[in-house]
Amino acid sequence: MLLLTLLGFVVLTSGNVLRNHKFGDILIGSNDFATPCSTNISNTWVNIFLMIDVSTSMGTANLRQLALSLSSEFTQLSIATNSCQPHTNQIAVITYSDTANIVANLTQIQSHQDLANTLLSLKISNSSSAFGIAKALNLSVEVWNDFDFNDFCPTDRVNVFVFVGASVNNVDVTFVENLPFIVNHQSVITINANPKDAVLTQVFNYISSPSFNLSMADKNVYKDFTWALTQANCDCSSFEQLTAFNTTANKWQKYADCFQLYSFTGYHDPANSICFEMGRSTDATITSTVKENFVRQMVKDWSNEIPIWFIGLHRNAQKKWVWTDYDGSEVPVGFSSLFSQFQFS
Ligand SMILES: *[C@@H]1O[C@H](CO)[C@@H](O)[C@H](O)[C@H]1NC(C)=O
Ligand SMILES: *[C@@H]1O[C@H](CO)[C@@H](O)[C@H](O)[C@H]1NC(C)=O
Ligand SMILES: *[C@@H]1O[C@H](CO)[C@@H](O)[C@H](O)[C@H]1NC(C)=O
Numbered sequence: 001m002l003l004l005t006l007l008g009f010v011v012l013t014s015g016n017v018l019r020n021h022k023f024g025d026i027l028i029g030s031n032d033f034a035t036p037c038s039t040n041i042s043n044t045w046v047n048i049f050l051m052i053d054v055s056t057s058m059g060t061a062n063l064r065q066l067a068l069s070l071s072s073e074f075t076q077l078s079i080a081t082n083s084c085q086p087h088t089n090q091i092a093v094i095t096y097s098d099t100a101n102i103v104a105n106l107t108q109i110q111s112h113q114d115l116a117n118t119l120l121s122l123k124i125s126n127s128s129s130a131f132g133i134a135k136a137l138n139l140s141v142e143v144w145n146d147f148d149f150n151d152f153c154p155t156d157r158v159n160v161f162v163f164v165g166a167s168v169n170n171v172d173v174t175f176v177e178n179l180p181f182i183v184n185h186q187s188v189i190t191i192n193a194n195p196k197d198a199v200l201t202q203v204f205n206y207i208s209s210p211s212f213n214l215s216m217a218d219k220n221v222y223k224d225f226t227w228a229l230t231q232a233n234c235d236c237s238s239f240e241q242l243t244a245f246n247t248t249a250n251k252w253q254k255y256a257d258c259f260q261l262y263s264f265t266g267y268h269d270p271a272n273s274i275c276f277e278m279g280r281s282t283d284a285t286i287t288s289t290v291k292e293n294f295v296r297q298m299v300k301d302w303s304n305e306i307p308i309w310f311i312g313l314h315r316n317a318q319k320k321w322v323w324t325d326y327d328g329s330e331v332p333v334g335f336s337s338l339f340s341q342f343q344f345s
């Protein structure tokens, strides 16, 4: 009981602050332009670590429902038969209650039938404790490390940590504190099998990535799960990713727009931009309020140190102000009062 009270306190005091700090207050409206991420589950390329609570709180009925629903929902997901295949996914299954066990590492599940068999074979333990959740997370990392060391082809899969839980009975508060360091900015999806449990709900809302906190009480939970996987798959790696609150969907949503601040010395030539030399990048094209707000937020801490900003807006050979588009072509200015405090090249 002491542990749970403490956990509740930690979550209450830092939850909202962290969320707002991470993404600011950028809202996206129906008329705002940003590049949507694919929502096609057939194109994802991720490692999924399914950590499933098999304590008595989960119960046999929930566990069976989960197994059947996931097996059916994942039929569109490509499962890797060999780790080197691009645009295929690997799924590890780990169960926990008072302790945790690896049921399948990243290479054991090679077909939809394997997945169904693995999930349908899971059994509820004889314990009501979820103490093993911390070990389950560590086992995910272990499974990933084992895989990584044994593999000789480059794997660009991003990791997605999924907790399917029914309680946080006996969970040690250090689990919540350590999780961000272990997960290290990768995606966390939570599926809450017992939304009436206020502490579980609070913990899962806290540890999940924004809007990746799903509830089994929601009839769209498995659709939302596949949506979250496509969002997790849409990843800018080390770049800053445009993320905004979609007021229609009532969700944080990632977009396929990646930004990077880059400093250089010398003269800037938009026709032969330094960005083109850096892979498939272009100067920042700020064609909507949501992008403007996002870039403003990115440069906010820098603006006093860096005297001159170069973005995609420039005067072309005809002396007209234009933006540089992703392919290097020109887009006329259609959006006023941008970045007026900055100097343009
Ligand atoms: C999803 O992607 C797959 C594989 O690339 C493709 O065959 C399918 O038509 C796509 N589905 C939709 C709805 O776009
Ligand atoms: C639960 O099962 C394990 C073996 O699976 C056994 O060692 C343990 O004593 C059991 N605990 C209870 C409380 O029945
Ligand atoms: C999990 O790993 C973290 C960091 O590596 C460690 O501090 C913690 O004790 C581990 N927890 C368990 C239950 O193994």
Ligand SMILES: *[C@@H]1O[C@H](CO)[C@@H](O)[C@H](O)[C@H]1NC(C)=O
Residues within 6 Å of the ligand: 105, 106, 107, 108, 146, 147, 150
């Ligand atoms: C996964 O487990 C199988 C069966 O236990 C084992 O043969 C294989 O080496 C493991 N793979 C990795 C990458 O650890």
Ligand SMILES: *[C@@H]1O[C@H](CO)[C@@H](O)[C@H](O)[C@H]1NC(C)=O
Residues within 6 Å of the ligand: 201, 205, 211, 213, 214, 215
């Ligand atoms: C997810 O978390 C947010 C923020 O804490 C909360 O407003 C929302 O109700 C949660 N959703 C579910 C399904 O629990």
Ligand SMILES: *[C@@H]1O[C@H](CO)[C@@H](O)[C@H](O)[C@H]1NC(C)=O
Residues within 6 Å of the ligand: 028, 029, 030, 032, 034, 036, 246, 247, 248, 249, 253
């Ligand atoms: C916001 O969410 C709605 C509903 O899911 C979707 O139709 C719309 O395209 C989203 N808007 C943007 C700008 O992504």
